Amino acid sequence: MDWSSLFSMQKKLDSYIESNHQLENKDVFHDKYLALLVELGELANETRCFKFWSNKPRSSDSVVLEEYVDGIHFILSLGIEKGLYYHSIELENTSVSETEQFNSIFELCVKFNNNPVQENYDRLFYNYLLLGQILGFTEVDIQDAYFKKNEINYERQNQGY
Ligand SMILES: O=c1ccn([C@H]2C[C@H](O)[C@@H](COP(=O)(O)O)O2)c(=O)[nH]1
Numbered sequence: 001m002d003w004s005s006l007f008s009m010q011k012k013l014d015s016y017i018e019s020n021h022q023l024e025n026k027d028v029f030h031d032k033y034l035a036l037l038v039e040l041g042e043l044a045n046e047t048r049c050f051k052f053w054s055n056k057p058r059s060s061d062s063v064v065l066e067e068y069v070d071g072i073h074f075i076l077s078l079g080i081e082k083g084l085y086y087h088s089i090e091l092e093n094t095s096v097s098e099t100e101q102f103n104s105i106f107e108l109c110v111k112f113n114n115n116p117v118q119e120n121y122d123r124l125f126y127n128y129l130l131l132g133q134i135l136g137f138t139e140v141d142i143q144d145a146y147f148k149k150n151e152i153n154y155e156r157q158n159q160g161y
Pocket residue numbers: 013014017069070071073074077149153
């Protein structure tokens with residue numbers, strides 16, 4: 001799957017948001033890093049994968065997918081901040097649980113924040129895509145949902161969000 005169109009869409013959205021908030025000269029890497037951690041928490045909450053104490057069902061696939069692509073936005077955006085790009089490689093089949101994968105991704109986020117180099121970015125991006133696969137989404141599902149959410153993000157900016 002080719003991610004280049006998403007990288008260029010994200011670059012345009014980020015520039016639009018930054019100019020809308022007069023942030024062109026501010027380094028927002030650390031805000032975006034925290035935003036990604038928050039999105040990961042929100043996504044885990046929608047899946048309820050770790051809530052062994054509750055019988056309530058998880059949110060619908062469409063709600064989980066929308067939350068998932070918020071994370072894609074911030075991962076793309078963090079790469080763009082550092083001039084990094086993800087070259088797609090085929091995902092392995094895995095029997096790792098959702099909880100284990102979330103915990104790995106939190107760790108990979110910390111590593112990338114401490115040392116934002118290509119190798120750490122590739123591992124973070126790859127493992128986030130693997131999480132998508134574990135959650136049952138295809139890369140086409142993910143890209144389609146990204147396109148929709150990207151448009152919603154423009155609408156929100158135009159409505160004074
Ligand atoms: O510089 C930015 C800031 C925000 N978003 C997008 C990513 C998510 O889709 C959405 C998150 O916004 P909240 O719903 O969490 O406010 O905003 C970007 O793409 N780039």
